[in-house]
Structure formats: structure tokens, C-alpha cells
Amino acid sequence: MFENMTEQEAREKILESVRCYCGKYHNTGRDEETGRIPYASRVYDGDEMSNLVDSALEFWLTAGRYSEEFEKEFSAYLGVRYCSLVNSGSSANLLAFMALTSPLLSDGKGRGRRILPGDEVITVAAGFPTTVAPIVQYGAVPVFIDVTVPGYNADVSILEDALSDKTRAVMLAHTLGNPFDLRAVSEFCSRHGLWLIEDNCDSLGSRYEMEDGWHYTGTVGDIGTSSFYPPHHMTMGEGGAVYTDDPLLNKIIRSLRDWGRDCVCPSGRDNLCGHRFDGQYGELPFGYDHKYVYSHFGYNLKATDMQAAVGCAQLKKFPVFVEKRRANFAYLYDRLHKEAKKLGYDIEERLMLPEASPHSEPSWFGFMMTCRDGVSRKSVVEAVEAAGIQTRALFAGNLTKHPCFDEMRKSGRGYRIAGGLDNTDLIMNSSFWVGVYPGMTEKMLDRMAAAIAHAAAPC
Ligand SMILES: Cc1ncc(COP(=O)(O)O)c(C=O)c1O
Missing domain, CATH: 3.40.640.10 (Type I PLP-dependent aspartate aminotransferase-like (Major domain))
Structure with a gap:
């Protein structure tokens, strides 16, 4: 197969095939209209696969x-x-x-x-x-x-x-x-x-x-x-x-x-410093x-x-990923307001939307929302999931409530809470998030905004 080829030529041939394979069989496109929309997904092409x-x-x-x-x-x-x-x-x-x-x-x-x-x-x-x-x-x-x-x-x-x-x-x-x-x-x-x-x-x-x-x-x-x-x-x-x-x-x-x-x-690699055998350490022999x-x-x-090889290829794309995350976040934010308005209500009255910290330019991982009083997270999340949109909790919610804390909670030792954890509990009970990953298209974000606005609408 590699007759008359140098190793470098053989390698290039393999890598070219890998790129071709990736282009043909991976990233063949999601069904933006009806397919499930995950909260996150890998974004890659032949560069990553060929490096790998x-x-x-x-x-x-x-x-x-x-x-x-x-x-x-x-x-x-x-x-x-x-x-x-x-x-x-x-x-x-x-x-x-x-x-x-x-x-x-x-x-x-x-x-x-x-x-x-x-x-x-x-x-x-x-x-x-x-x-x-x-x-x-x-x-x-x-x-x-x-x-x-x-x-x-x-x-x-x-x-x-x-x-x-x-x-x-x-x-x-x-x-x-x-x-x-x-x-x-x-x-x-x-x-x-x-x-x-x-x-x-x-x-x-x-x-x-x-x-x-x-x-x-x-x-x-x-x-x-x-x-x-x-x-x-x-x-x-x-x-x-x-x-x-x-x-x-x-x-x-x-x-x-x-x-x-x-x-x-x-x-x-050995002896880069040239002093492999001439030091005194602890009580070891010189x-x-x-x-x-x-x-x-x-x-x-x-x-x-x-x-690391995959990471090197991802890093080259990284600044574009960040821009796309920001754009997706802004688009979803805007669409949510518009979709709720179409349904005759103000989204902010039903859901608290995320807010960038002062002095910051976030590279958003997700779009976090908290249900206001009278809005059930359970029913909102169930409706959004039923519309094919994956949701996530803010990980542990309140970590001190988890089974891994049982022993410490019972003994009252090993951790301390300064003040209360009221907002932490609010997040555990009322918050959820959806994704803004760079592979999302406007059609997917439109579907997400419509589903969330419907799910949070007053009945
Ligand atoms: C804030 C935070 N720290 C640490 C981790 C752990 O990262 P890994 O899953 O690579 O161990 C995660 C995982 O998602 C995370 O969200």
C-alpha cells in the first residue's frame, strides 16, 4: 500500500484520508427543525481528527x-x-x-x-x-x-x-x-x-x-x-x-x-540539567x-x-468559539423577549434572565434562568425537555445537601456556612440552564426561545 513512499509521505496519505473520512461521515448536520438540541456538543472537523x-x-x-x-x-x-x-x-x-x-x-x-x-x-x-x-x-x-x-x-x-x-x-x-x-x-x-x-x-x-x-x-x-x-x-x-x-x-x-x-x-528524557547524579536530597546518599x-x-x-493533539487543533479555533458563544447568548436573550411578547407577556416577569457581571466580558458556557415566584421549574423544564431541548441544573445546586455531605452534616464538623445559603437554595429549587455552544444555529436558538417562552407563559 505504501510502496515507494517515505514514512512522511505515507503519513500524509493517511492523514489526508482521515480528513476525507471526517468530512464525509462526521458533522453531517443536525436536524435543526425537529432534532434534539443538546446543552453542549463538541465542535470539530478534520483538523482534530488528523492531529489525533x-x-x-x-x-x-x-x-x-x-x-x-x-x-x-x-x-x-x-x-x-x-x-x-x-x-x-x-x-x-x-x-x-x-x-x-x-x-x-x-x-x-x-x-x-x-x-x-x-x-x-x-x-x-x-x-x-x-x-x-x-x-x-x-x-x-x-x-x-x-x-x-x-x-x-x-x-x-x-x-x-x-x-x-x-x-x-x-x-x-x-x-x-x-x-x-x-x-x-x-x-x-x-x-x-x-x-x-x-x-x-x-x-x-x-x-x-x-x-x-x-x-x-x-x-x-x-x-x-x-x-x-x-x-x-x-x-x-x-x-x-x-x-x-x-x-x-x-x-x-x-x-x-x-x-x-x-x-x-x-x-x-534524562539529565537535561546535567546534574542528575551530583545532588544531596533529604537523607539520601549523595x-x-x-x-x-x-x-x-x-x-x-x-x-x-x-x-493534547486534539487540544492543539481546538485551540486554533478557540477565539471563534468564544465569539460564537457570545453571539448565541445575545441572540437567545433577544429572541426570548420577542417570543414572550408574541404570547402577550414579559419574559422577565416569569423568568430571571442571566446578567453579565460588571467589568466583564463573559465567554458564556450556558444560559441560566431562575423561575420567579409562582412559576414551577418542574413544569417549565419538563415542557422544554419535551420540546427536544436539553436542560441542566447548576450542577450540585446546594452541595451541602448532597449525600456526600451526610456525615459532615450529622456531625456538624468539617465545614462551615457563613450567613445563610438562601440564594443557593433558590438555585437548587428554581434554576435551570440551556446551552449556547458554538455549533448552535439560529434555527436551533429560535426553537429554544419559542419552547422556553411557551413553557414559562402564564396559563
Ligand atoms: C466548575 C467546574 N469545575 C471543575 C469541573 C471538573 O472538570 P472535569 O469534568 O474535566 O473533571 C467541572 C466539570 O464540568 C466544572 O463545571
């Missing part, structure tokens, strides 16, 4: 040249110094949090001090569980504050009340693409010497205007995290990233990601092989090069 096969043909399998390229390009996009590719957003959150517990950080006071078991971390209960899980797993104490509606982010007016002499960090997600109040939270963290982790898994591409100019979300705090699970802003199947500007935090994140080792040589020196109790959370 290219990396398969190399058969390096673990992190390799595509991973390096992805980390470089992703850092450049976000404007951060360091990025570590990992196997999921949950792993990214685990690494971000655990980095702040490293013995390489100081044991002193203020920012720079490591988090110890029993220390407190301010967060919210209205979100995804793995923003909070690492805090609990380590034996630190999540302190939950309420959120605002319809911003769906932390209510920053409660931050001071949540503070105690044990508080060491704030760890918050930007909800569904809408940035939390980064000005207030950063200022609070700076004033009290706290770390800030931004869970950016649902908000890649969102921007926020700080006093010194615009920044991508995830890059203002000490560490940011991303997820590349298929529904997210871009995908590599499973995948995630941890990013920071701080060289020490980067070193710790890499160490924890890669088995806890001290050495920074990538997989399969010159012990640095490749097997461990400065942390780590994990292995690396992604494969096949995942």
Missing part, C-alpha cells in the same frame, strides 16, 4: 511533543507564564489546591503560607463538587458563602463575615462563563494575605477588567484551572490545565502532577539519581499526547 491520528502514528502515547505545544500555545493565549496539561478539570483543581499545601511554601504568616489540615478555605456550595472536593479530602474546612442571583457567583459582601484566623484561601469557580467579582475578591485576598484559586473550568475565554486592564479569567488569582471535557468551551475528550505566573507554584504543580518527583525532565527523588507525595495526572 498523527499522534497515534507516532505512538508516543504519553505526554510528548503535542503536550509541549499545547502548554506553550495555551499559556500564550491566556498570557500566563506556566501551564501544566492534566487529565481533567477535577485533577486540575486537585493540583491547584494541593500545591498550596506544599512544604516548599513558607510556614509563616500571610500569602505564601502553606495550607495545613484544619485551615479554612472560602468557597460556594452552588457549583460543581470538584471545586470543593480537594479541600475536604485534605482535611481543610470549606467555608460556604451564598451567591447572588442572577449573577450566580459568590456574594462578596459576605467575605469579611466568612473570615476567621484560620482562613488561608479563596477557591471559587466563575459560574457558567460569568466572572465572579475579581476586583473585590482579589482585594480581599491581598488585604488578608490569602491565596486565590480561580476554577476557570466553565469560563475559558472570559475576560475581566481589573484596575490595570483586561485579563482572562483564571489568570488574576494565584492559580487557574481549566477542563477540556466535551461539553466545555473546547475539548480533548478528557483533559484539563493548571496555570500560574508563579515559578515556585509551577514547580510544585509539576512535581505533584508527575508522581511527586523533584526532577523536571519530561517523560523519556548523588542519588535525581530522576527518582521525591519532594512531594504526588500523583500521576498527566494527559496523553493524543488528547
